[in-house]
Amino acid sequence: MNTKTAIISIEDLTDTAVPELTEAFNSSPGVTEVDFSVERKVAVIEFDPEVTSVDALMRVVLGKGYKVL
Numbered sequence: 735m736n737t738k739t740a741i742i743s744i745e746d747l748t749d750t751a752v753p754e755l756t757e758a759f760n761s762s763p764g765v766t767e768v769d770f771s772v773e774r775k776v777a778v779i780e781f782d783p784e785v786t787s788v789d790a791l792m793r794v795v796l797g798k799g800y801k802v803l
Contacts, residue, residue: 737783738782746801762794
């Protein structure tokens with residue numbers, strides 16, 4: 735499987751948001767790994783581009799009530 739990496743900037747990302755967003759990304763088809771940098775306010779997501787897209791990953795963030803920068 736070829737994976738790609740998406741780096742998504744998330745406004746007001748905090749430690750308390752990480753578990754909720756981790757669960758949301760992990761339940762999204764095609765996501766293989768998720769990591770966060772609260773300091774840099776970013777999510778780093780490894781995904782299968784044949785199954786999902788960066789746009790779909792950004793919609794996950796928006797669906798949880800956070801803004802994508």
